[in-house]
Amino acid sequence: MVPISAYLIVGVALFAIGTVGVLISRNLIVLLMSVELMLNSANLCLIAFSRSQNIMDGHAFVFLVLTIAAAEAAVGLAMVITLYRNRETINIDRFNLLKW
């Protein structure tokens, strides 16, 4: 049996990749993907904890998180399209009308 720490290490790695992606990527689509990666790392942790302790709450949690991630992605992509119509770019360095 794979020990729980293995799952958690993969989870931490995914989370770190996602966080770094959000912080350094300049492209909105990549940024959205990084956020999804972070949510999935949390899902992995939830499933691992749930399986290792034999409680089913975590499984239910993961399904609802997947739904929420889908809703968030839908809103996010719609917003990216609106933004592209207005500004003709999705590079986040260009969105600097609002500052200070």
Added chain:
Amino acid sequence: MDFQLPPYDLKMMLPEIFLFLWALVVFTFDLLTNRKKETAIGYLTLVGILITGVLLAFTGYGRGFGNMFFNDPMARFFKIIFLGAAFMAVGSSFGILKQRIRNHRGEYFGLILLSTVGMMFLASSQELLSLYIGLELTTIPLFVLAAFYKDDKLSVEAGIKYFIVGAFSSALLLYGISFLYGMSGTTDIVQMKINLAITHLTFTNIGMTLVIAVVTMLAGIGYKLGLPPFHQWVPDVYEGSPTPVAAFLSIGSKAAGLVAFAKIFVNGLSAFHGPEMLPNDWGQLVALMAILAMVLGNTVAIWQTNIKRMLGYSSIAQAGYIMIGMVTMNVYGLSSVAFYMFAYMFANMGAFAIVTVFEDKTGSTQIASYRGLSKSAPGLSLTLAIFLLSLAGIPPLAGFLAKYYVFAAAVEKANSADSASWLYWLVGVGLITTVFSLYYYANIIKQMYFSREDSPYKIPVSAPAMMVIAICLIGVILFGVWPEPILQFAGDIPASFGFIAR
């Protein structure tokens, strides 16, 4: 297999269910009338919120759906705040109905209602799963609302900034929740409190995991509340988004974040608070964030030239004052937070309502364009001055009492134990920065009253906006001189968190 559903009680959920259905009614009404009815849909939304308020009054305390849905005093108190914020945001958006959101009125009001439903579920949840879903149902409609002027570059930019920050923070929060779940083996907050304490006493090495959970969850909720160092989105989003939406964000979204914070930290992690828990202590981290919020919010606001942006920085500072009440883990702490939020709702919604009315007429949100307004619109200037003075905390307005109770709670705690004497520092910073805050609030009053120029603007106020401003004015003055009923109500809150008066 003998399988039994846990006892459920739909009656407890009646206000939420009604409001959700009413949001659908608002959507369909707009489509069925071919998007022609301009003000009818706004009044329809207002009526829905009022009926929900009445239903809330008739829904008693209790629990339903196993332990997933609680109607405790805290839930009811904050539901009143959410409904009030939604009511006033809807009431002050009648001005933008005609021009700016011409083709999407149903969606606009429907999304405000759906977001309110999310906040109400959040306030009633006693459990990490429903808490997370409530928080998401609150914020996802708000992303759309912030970007609601589709052709306005500023609004769309505000929307995308809010979206990135919101999605990132909810991912952080979820990661923290997953660790909390892993350590305690349950999603029920009260059970979690017990399990965590037992685990902590048996194994002393849960420290590191708990630190990860606490830090990621603090970052996640800190983003929602706009606490430094996670505050950069607040002024941008307030400036760019439609003004009523900014008002709704500043009260509704902030109160939702506060409820989430209270449930996870003040209730669930209450054992891990105070200097004796040092590596696992969240109290001093939050205190540090509160100090940063008060100093940064109040000083940067001084240089703002845009009134919405200034109110954004002011809301960062107010979040700092509220967090003083949160880290005060005693009977007075939570009730002072609730009262603060209640008083802040009237003052802030009122100020934003006047800014909305002014923007509808003049199209400007610059502070300079308020010059000489007292001559052309004396009533409006006077009410705006009253709201700003309440935000600054001048007696006899409600904002003064709110600040007083928060500081008094902290001083009481600091007096009671030596280990809590660091709270004196918090109160000291709070008192000094309150003086700073007077500068930028009074600056607007100065522009309105003591400017030699005459304002060219005559500001017409529509009936719903007038009603909103009147409600806020009454609230700010009435609860400044007669706070007892609210205080009594707010005084019931700490008992459901296990704080009992000595």
